[in-house]
Amino acid sequence: MDNGFNQNKVQKREAAHEEKLPWELIEEILSRAPPQSLVRFRTVCKRWNALFDDKTFINNHKSTFRFILKTKSKIYSVSIDPEIVVRELTLNIPGLEYQIPPKDLVECGEFLLCSMDKAKGAAVWNPWLNQTSWIKPDHGADKIHGIGYDSNRTSDQESHVYKTIWSSFTDWKIHDFASNTWKVVVKPESCESRKRPWLHSTSGVALNGTLYWVAYFDNKTDPLYRLYSFEFSRERFFNICDLPCGMNDPRDALVLRVFKGDRFSLLKQCHLTKKVEIWVTKNKISVEDRDNVVWMNLLTLSISNFPSLLPTGTYHDDQPSYFIDDKRLVVCSCDESGQAWIYVVAENKLISKVQIDSVVDPWPLHCTYFPSLVPVPRGQREEEEELEV
Known part of the structure; x- marks a missing residue:
């Protein structure tokens, strides 16, 4: 009472x-x-x-901040408004003897996935809350691609059962946080031609618990890019639709991102003309309506002396990071010397171009990140240990 x-x-x-x-x-x-x-x-x-x-x-x-950059020794956040501010971030992973920056960063919705090496595994990180959760390595799980959940169970974020998906040379596996177990899943393939898809970028884009990639199928000389997905609820890969930009050169920049929380945007830059096109899906993306994805052109930018967003000789995973906000396009990418820049474009004009001077090491990994108050997923044992403390 x-x-x-x-x-x-x-x-x-x-x-x-x-x-x-x-x-x-x-x-x-x-x-x-x-x-x-x-x-x-x-x-x-x-x-x-x-x-x-x-x-x-x-x-x-x-x-708040919008981009995260990782060098060999440090991790930084980059906020944009009202001016560009760079701050150093600390990644503290309990249980690791040496706290060193991860080998790779995978931006996936509310979280970042920090991949170490085969012997150490990976961590799920909410950099805004400075929370981490560790995933111990499993034999044969080499590359982490993303994190998601069964979207059919509940819409309550706190009740989501998060899972990560990994690949090796021979298998794809799922790690379940709640049970701390691993499971082999069906290998990705084209539903139509039964040909193996090649992921344009290994990092999946998370939307409502499902992971999406840009992928192409076998014809590497002049590939047709498609939207490809993995649903954790059905533990299956799906071939969704053709991308709106048709046939592409492998040297073009091509990046998929979430748009307005429930749709997709797609940035393409021609490596020859430097012209930038932004496409968005007309309606919200739903696994129940995956066969009716419609793309429309949001804007086309033809700006003189606009830089190449995918420098010559770099790899698909070095694609630019970007977001669209208040009719602005904000991009983070590296120039030919490996220096990081922030470009702000509005009304078909390059409004600002700022070099991130405080990030000294060349060729930093970078990704877009929108801060979130969603806590990192934890296994049952971790939750019990927290309660005991």
Whole structure:
């Protein structure tokens, strides 16, 4: 009785304070609070909880950022508005004796996947909350491609059972966080021609628990690119649709990203003309309606002296990172010398071009990242250990 009475008193007191402050001022105060505190503040009231799910609020938070860059020795975040700010990030993985930057970064929705080497495995990282969860290596699982969940189970983020998908020379495997088990899945293949797909980029793009890639099938000299997916709910690969830009040269930049939270955007730059095209899906992407994906051209940029976003001699995984916001195209890529740059384009004009001087090492890995308050997935044993502490 006393506990319930005291809790009601606290809630009434909080409500009274909220009424005394304008909502705009409350938002401003919360935008300066550490992200770790925002997670705890969710229980204050329904309005606060809804605010923390608002992407506009997250984007306007004082510590938000849009890109992450990794060199041989350090990891950085890069915020864009109102000016470009570079901060060093710390990746602290419990259980590792030596805390060194990962070998590879895979941007996948709310999380980053930090791949070490075959002997050490990988970590799931929420850099905004500075939370990590470790995945011990499994024999034969060499390359991590992404993280997702069974989208048919629940829409509640906290109830998602997250899984990662890995590949080796012979197999594809799923790691289940809840049970800490591994399972071999059917190898990817074309549903129509039974030919092996070649992933344009090994990193999958996560949308509503499903992973998507740009892929092509066997004809490497003049490949037709397609949208390819893996559904964790059915544990199967699917050949979705042709991409709207038709036949492409392997030297073109071609990058798939999530657009407006429930659709896709596709950036293509011709390596000869430097012309940039942005395509977006007309409707939201749904696994139930995968056969009716319609693409439309959002913008075409023909800007004189625009740089090549995929430098000569680089690999598919060195593709540019980008996002579209308020009719702007913001791109992070490296120039021919390996220096990282941020380009901002609006109304068919290059508004700004800024070199990231504080990132000294050349050829940093980079990816787009939108901060999230979703905690990293943990296995049952990790949760029990936290409760004991």
